């Protein structure tokens with residue numbers, strides 16, 4: 001009987017151990033007040049959050065800081081993951097007015113979410129999402145039927161441009177791998193110490209028929225760096241930190 005008590009105690013002890021937040025690339029602060037999605041990052045939460053770089057050129061030739069530079073902040077509350085992205089881009093272009101056609105060849109902000117940090121292939125399933133947010137705020141990704149669909153009800157976004165600087169403020173509902181476009185889905189309620197996979201990128205086109213560059217937040221090893229839309233294994237690890 002004594003050994004059973006010891007066994008139960010050890011199980012209880014191990015399940016109470018907290019993850020080491022320093023093991024995660026992104027440690028995200030909780031927002032205690034409302035974040036207004038207006039393209040203006042003047043909320044207290046944004047003042048506290050740190051800027052992080054979008055500086056890995058995944059596709060295309062070397063580029064100047066005037067052509068593209070980008071940085072972002074992250075925050076969370078029970079309902080949303082929030083992104084504030086500041087993008088310098090010399091020309092905004094939207095060649096394809098149909099939001100489901102070659103949306104990656106227009107300027108767009110791309111946000112990658114893996115709800116459970118499982119990694120792995122997500123090209124035609126919803127183990128992870130690669131949300132392409134267009135200049136017109138339409139949100140596209142590929143569904144399980146292997147065709148692009150709009151996920152506008154997953155994301156609210158607003159972009160404000162001032163000269164060549166474009167600020168995107170984004171609120172993202174988080175859905176798990178059981179998501180299906182053909183049923184009613186409930187977003188995941190976010191809680192402290194939840195872990196997810198995350199990456200962000202920008203498709204930059206200025207004057208070409210296809211995008212000139214694709215710049216992301218993650219270091220991708222190997223020749224082919226355009227893997228985020230297929231492989232959630234390249235995402236960074238993220239953990240939600242409770243409010244202090």
Ligand SMILES: [Ca+2]
Nearest residue numbers: 036038040041
């Ligand atoms: Ca705001």
Ligand SMILES: [Ca+2]
Nearest residue numbers: 067089090206
């Ligand atoms: Ca550019």
Ligand SMILES: [Ca+2]
Nearest residue numbers: 116118127128
């Ligand atoms: Ca997953």
Ligand SMILES: [Ca+2]
Nearest residue numbers: 091107205206
């Ligand atoms: Ca551009």
